[in-house]
Amino acid sequence: MNAIDWRRAIRIGLVLGVAVLIASVIGMVQTFDERDMIEDILTLGQLLLFAPAVYAGYSAAGKSEERRVAAPPLLAGLLAGLLTGVPAVLLVGLAGWWTTIRDYFVNVSPQLIDILTFGRGALQGSLMLLAVMAVLGLIGAAIHLIPARVRRPLVNATLITLIFSLFSDVPLNIANQFLPRDIVRRFFPTKGVTQLAAVIVFALSLAIALWWEFSGRTRRQQRMATITAEQRRRNSLIVLAVSAVLLLVLPSILGTFLTNVMTQVGTFILMALGLNIVVGFAGLLDLGYVAFFAVGAYVTALLTSTGDLGLGINFWIAMPIGVLAAVFFGIFLGIPVLRLRGDYLAIVTLGFGEIIRVLVRSDLLKPIIGGAQGILDVGRPSIGPLTLVTPQHYYYLLLAACLLALFVSWRLRDGRAGRQWMAVREDEDVAEAVGINLVGTKLLAFAIGAGFAGLSGAIFGSRVGSVFPNSFELLISINVLAIIIVGGVGSLPGVILGAFVLVGLPELLREFVEFRLLIYGILLIVMMLVRPEGLWPSAVRRREMHADEESPPSVAELEAPRHEATQPMV
């Protein structure tokens, strides 16, 4: 049976073609085009334009792999790639004929048309776009012809190179710490990387991936098979020690800009660890979580501020009070909603979050907490003679706080409390019938979750130096929730990874902030479809989501560390 699945090819091509069209019409392509990835070769806009064609070709030819017939899948790829370009070409045609299109689609600018037609005019450019897309589709399909053991390293190396150039700020800032400027310039222009740097990264990652594919993996498996428990323990100790040292010296490696990003990530890790207890462990969906963050921030700010509203108390005294206030609010909210389940709980907590936001903005409380003007001159903590001011200082403060929260979460999860939460999450009625006190169990989750958020808020207010109502919007709650969903609900490493992906990476792509929520939404949908258990799921979740496809654990373990997109730079 050599028939090509033409319908599949057409469908994939058109779906991705429409995606490209939408990305163009909403201005994504043009905005992204201003960002270089590899100097003079590739911009992010072009990647957005061309990657779908390659993927369409790859995917359209994908199902035919077993048949080992070269020509038909290639044709399918060609067709899919071509179709990916068609909607964009139609847009070019439409823009040429309908001169007032910009009145309706403001982003369909001459520059966009230029990008789509390579600056060669509508007719010639359109044909060229179609040809390029078709060729890319062909290339995508041809990926299948490469033997699997070479294909995987090749694809991985390409992805790594792209990710490296997209987040070139990270290597750039690190390089700036150690190398003279003119050398750095040869690898990193203002944005993106130079061709030389791209080639080096590609070659290096390809070499490593090939080595791994052909020799490293089997060696590791052999080693893992013969390793003793004693050695294993020593190995994990070494890993622990290395990561501890790395965490301690990180600010001096990263430089100020990246350390600042790290403090933002840390703020969210802390919050996400708290929400993870409420949502992940106890299964109570809390959509008003930002309220506790706000309480912690405001109480600490009021106590420490040296401005008109503040009391000027020492930060180290104020912070625990802020945390306690958040815990109190956690219990205060917890009591009335104890009897609510699922959706109802989510709605009530959502309302609670909004109440806090409206309150801090209100004129009623303005004399006390400053209304929209917020609280300025929040006090900074000092250790002996040293007052914490720079991002580096706050990095260490947040590191300590995150480690504490991580430790508490871990101990609770593995203890009686974790079991009670899990039982309540599974079946509230039965949990009560085996003797679990629902009130105490739920309140404990709310209180500890709120405490972490309060701690995060206290540090946040001090780090930023001021506290304003608009720092505590609903979006923060949703952000934190998205972190634990993307990372893996109930998974401690997942929460950390999620914070890096959803807070750290966007910070590095600040220029595209207007598309942030759109990308968020797409990412969440894709996650739910492809990896509903999250990037780094807890063992329990993995079991839950894949209970039907039970496979021997040994195989699952060997394949567990996925490379590619799931492990971005940390």
Added chain:
Amino acid sequence: MANILEATNVTKRFGGLVAVNRLSFSIPAGSIVSIIGPNGAGKTTFFNCITGFYQIDDGDIIFDGVSLKGRSPDKITRLGIARTYQNIRLFSQMSAIENILAGMEPRLHSRWFGAVLGLPGTRAEEEKATEEARQLLRFVGLRGKGDSLARNLPYGDQRRLEIARALAGNPKLLLLDEPTAGMNPRETAETTDFIRNLRDEIGITILLIEHDMRVVMGISEDITVLDYGEKIAQGEPAAIQSNPRVIEAYLGRGAAGAAHLMVDTTEAA
């Protein structure tokens, strides 16, 4: 023998429907007692009244000298009553051992900060509980299956795990809601022996809801028959088997008097 549980005039209404009507009932300590009755007779409702899932509208239930009226399920469980469910209700995403540990709740006293700080008392309690849970697992014949997820266990094992979870809290009274439902004759016989052993070896009092007459007649010392929420008969198995009201409730009017029918039909069931 003293009664461990004494229900007097228990009434439970759902709107206009009287699910349990002025039911008086007692369980002597150390006995195996059954409640039978046609579908919808109010058996499980009565269970739910005892365990606090439902608040009774009238009457009172005294357990071990304490009134259960107005107490929440967790408090009642802590007094020493444990139960299983008609449709198995394990914590399906938790492992077998975790399920049993959850059942041990009434006996655990450590607090959350003990776990965070790693206090010796908390650690000792957890270790002891885990060890006991392992023993219990062996006791119900699930040795080596402690780390399996509850939902991945075969049906019979799930039934036994549920009983193990109920036993974990060292209850004085165990309520079993159709423990042999869905079992084949061999499994049913095993479970029957198992229940009898529970009483003989641990001395636990057992209240049973059961449809399988062979099980009921085989192990019960006393049987109460419910129909439309009311007690229509009570007595020893032999007496129940030949009671015309019982036969009428099960087989309909006209069948009364043909006592031998009872035995035939129940064996077919």
